[in-house]
Amino acid sequence: MKKFLQTLECDTKIINEYLENYCGSLPKNTVGEAVRYSLMSGGKRLRPSIVLETAKVLGKIDDNVMRLAAAIEMIHTYSLIHDDLPCMDDDDFRRGQPSCHKKFGEDNAVLAGDALLNCAAELLLEGKYSLNYINAVRFVFSCSGIFGMIGGQAIDVSKTKNLDYETLDFLTENKTSKLIMACVGAVCLYFDVSAFKFDCFISFAEKFGKAFQIADDMLDEETDENLNYVSLLGIDDAADILKQLSDEAKKLIETYDSDGFFKSLCDFNLLRKI
Amino acid sequence: MKKFLQTLECDTKIINEYLENYCGSLPKNTVGEAVRYSLMSGGKRLRPSIVLETAKVLGKIDDNVMRLAAAIEMIHTYSLIHDDLPCMDDDDFRRGQPSCHKKFGEDNAVLAGDALLNCAAELLLEGKYSLNYINAVRFVFSCSGIFGMIGGQAIDVSKTKNLDYETLDFLTENKTSKLIMACVGAVCLYFDVSAFKFDCFISFAEKFGKAFQIADDMLDEETDENLNYVSLLGIDDAADILKQLSDEAKKLIETYDSDGFFKSLCDFNLLRKI
Numbered sequence: 001m002k003k004f005l006q007t008l009e010c011d012t013k014i015i016n017e018y019l020e021n022y023c024g025s026l027p028k029n030t031v032g033e034a035v036r037y038s039l040m041s042g043g044k045r046l047r048p049s050i051v052l053e054t055a056k057v058l059g060k061i062d063d064n065v066m067r068l069a070a071a072i073e074m075i076h077t078y079s080l081i082h083d084d085l086p087c088m089d090d091d092d093f094r095r096g097q098p099s100c101h102k103k104f105g106e107d108n109a110v111l112a113g114d115a116l117l118n119c120a121a122e123l124l125l126e127g128k129y130s131l132n133y134i135n136a137v138r139f140v141f142s143c144s145g146i147f148g149m150i151g152g153q154a155i156d157v158s159k160t161k162n163l164d165y166e167t168l169d170f171l172t173e174n175k176t177s178k179l180i181m182a183c184v185g186a187v188c189l190y191f192d193v194s195a196f197k198f199d200c201f202i203s204f205a206e207k208f209g210k211a212f213q214i215a216d217d218m219l220d221e222e223t224d225e226n227l228n229y230v231s232l233l234g235i236d237d238a239a240d241i242l243k244q245l246s247d248e249a250k251k252l253i254e255t256y257d258s259d260g261f262f263k264s265l266c267d268f269n270l271l272r273k274i
Numbered sequence: 275m276k277k278f279l280q281t282l283e284c285d286t287k288i289i290n291e292y293l294e295n296y297c298g299s300l301p302k303n304t305v306g307e308a309v310r311y312s313l314m315s316g317g318k319r320l321r322p323s324i325v326l327e328t329a330k331v332l333g334k335i336d337d338n339v340m341r342l343a344a345a346i347e348m349i350h351t352y353s354l355i356h357d358d359l360p361c362m363d364d365d366d367f368r369r370g371q372p373s374c375h376k377k378f379g380e381d382n383a384v385l386a387g388d389a390l391l392n393c394a395a396e397l398l399l400e401g402k403y404s405l406n407y408i409n410a411v412r413f414v415f416s417c418s419g420i421f422g423m424i425g426g427q428a429i430d431v432s433k434t435k436n437l438d439y440e441t442l443d444f445l446t447e448n449k450t451s452k453l454i455m456a457c458v459g460a461v462c463l464y465f466d467v468s469a470f471k472f473d474c475f476i477s478f479a480e481k482f483g484k485a486f487q488i489a490d491d492m493l494d495e496e497t498d499e500n501l502n503y504v505s506l507l508g509i510d511d512a513a514d515i516l517k518q519l520s521d522e523a524k525k526l527i528e529t530y531d532s533d534g535f536f537k538s539l540c541d542f543n544l545l546r547k548i
């Protein structure tokens with residue numbers, strides 16, 4: 001776990017430097033400031049770290065890999081800005097700081113979210129292009145769109161009162177897992193790995209994404225009013241499923257997990273406090 | 275003008291069929307419905323028609339051109355959905371129908387806008403790819419982003435009380451002209467035309483975009499509370515500048531305007547009632 005935390009710290013540093021540098025090119029207006037504020041507000045950088053570690057296993061980190069990592073973090077950040085809006089989850093705080101709309105107003109928060117999704121597209125399209133790279137970029141947007149992350153949010157805002165286990169799984173797969181699937185899947189496509197390898201990574205990300213959501217629900221147990229795994233199953237059954245999913249995820253990836261990063265990622269999720 | 279209106283009608287039909295077909299693939303949930311409602315609510319389809327007519331002049335309409343046309347209309351539509359939100363312009367109606375958030379709620383309207391921008395990226399990335407096509411796609415997103423359309427909106431929401439002519443021009447160039455520049459510029463890049471030709475088309479679009487905004491301001495004279503060309507210059511001076519810009523735009527494009535579409539487009543803008 002110590003090695004894993006060092007790796008994560010190192011990746012976070014690389015990503016923060018990259019994003020900080022990117023933010024330097026943003027216009028000096030309120031929306032530019034809101035984008036920078038949200039992007040640099042101390043996220044865990046788990047998604048872009050997964051991109052970098054997948055690249056280390058399957059090839060190497062190059063400029064295009066950095067673009068994929070940064071763009072996925074931009075997409076994640078825009079989804080949080082819009083999620084926090086009064087008409088959505090109405091959250092005044094994010095990572096202990098005022099949420100984007102509390103700090104810059106709702107209008108600027110809507111635009112900052114829009115800008116970040118557009119920035120992701122711009123950043124990705126400026127990459128050195130090849131068929132494999134374009135396949136990777138396409139995969140990112142298919143994971144973040146109406147059949148992916150946005151599709152999950154669409155169910156989330158519908159606030160179905162009688163959310164059953166199947167619907168919650170569908171919601172989680174789309175809202176949470178799909179963007180993690182983007183992290184590994186885009187790198188698999190970029191390095192044009194075999195279908196079998198691609199399937200191992202994608203299935204790992206799907207299981208890990210659900211495990212990550214259950215761990216989140218367990219941490220939010222007392223504050224979250226929405227239906228989630230804990231409220232639906234009870235804390236003990238939720239913990240059992242979390243453990244089981246983590247084991248399955250580790251099993252799926254072990255052949256390719258030469259540095260043990262993905263195993264430790266699952267263990268880290270079991271232990272995490274935030 | 276009759277020939278122009280027939281061309282526009284024909285292009286609109288082609289675009290509507292394409293978008294209708296696209297909407298058939300959307301998920302059957304509220305966000306999918308909100309996307310379809312907004313995309314098919316009877317817009318003039320001016321931007322995608324400009325894409326098609328530019329393609330006719332510079333090459334021919336193929337599948338990639340259709341993708342560019344449809345994606346730009348999706349980007350335009352998402353910007354209208356978010357613009358209409360209570361925290362932005364707070365408009366209850368759009369094209370005589372309830373605006374997206376009045377019909378589906380603010381949360382679904384935010385997600386429908388996000389989904390449309392993501393759909394534009396997905397649709398474009400599924401095109402048959404070549405360096406020229408990727409250059410075209412990249413140009414679209416640079417026009418719609420924080421240094422383009424969103425940048426213009428950022429000034430718009432700042433509601434500067436002392437908006438001067440220069441700032442209003444900057445706002446208009448970004449908020450309105452850039453997406454029209456995307457329509458012609460993307461096609462120029464796709465067909466890899468000379469720098470001179472590219473410059474003619476882009477300069478035309480810039481002038482026409484401003485003329486289009488002034489005509490809009492003149493039509494909105496009695497209802498718009500924001501500062502605009504009419505409130506800043508008075509109706510007579512605004513009309514003079516509109517005429518002058520239209521003449522300049524026509525002059526810039528006349529060498530390439532074999533069918534007279536772009537000349538008629540400027541004349542149409544001078545005469546339009548909506």
